[in-house]
Amino acid sequence: MPEARMIALGFGKYVRSDKVFALERLVGDQRGEGRRTRVWIEGVPEPIVASRTEVTILRDMGEEAAADVPVLDEALDLAARLAAAADAGRVDLSDLGRRARRVLASTTQPQLPADD
Numbered sequence: 001m002p003e004a005r006m007i008a009l010g011f012g013k014y015v016r017s018d019k020v021f022a023l024e025r026l027v028g029d030q031r032g033e034g035r036r037t038r039v040w041i042e043g044v045p046e047p048i049v050a051s052r053t054e055v056t057i058l059r060d061m062g063e064e065a066a067a068d069v070p071v072l073d074e075a076l077d078l079a080a081r082l083a084a085a086a087d088a089g090r091v092d093l094s095d096l097g098r099r100a101r102r103v104l105a106s107t108t109q110p111q112l113p114a115d116d
Helices: 054-061 062-066 072-087 091-105
Strands: 008-009 015-016 020-025 037-041 048-050
Touching: 008 048, 008 054, 037 054, 048 054, 054 062, 072 091
Parallel strands: none
Antiparallel strands: 008 015, 020 037, 037 048
């Protein structure tokens, strides 16, 4: 088990990694405006709402398996932000294009030179 360390939950909240026993992704209307994940902590009766995603928190805790899904996490965050911006009638298509290209570029493997 990785050594205990302090991990950030966002908005100035920190917790010892060895005290976290459950994470829950917030979805739908629960998510947004800095609300991403419910974090259950040993000794704390109610979960803390974190502004960071569960994947980011897991990565900070040393859970290497969480590092396998950052593209999905970013794509879901982009979709949530786009939906909220569209509902509010303000969508920055230039920013959307840049973010989409970055996500797509991170999913492609570099081409190896062909043997001649």
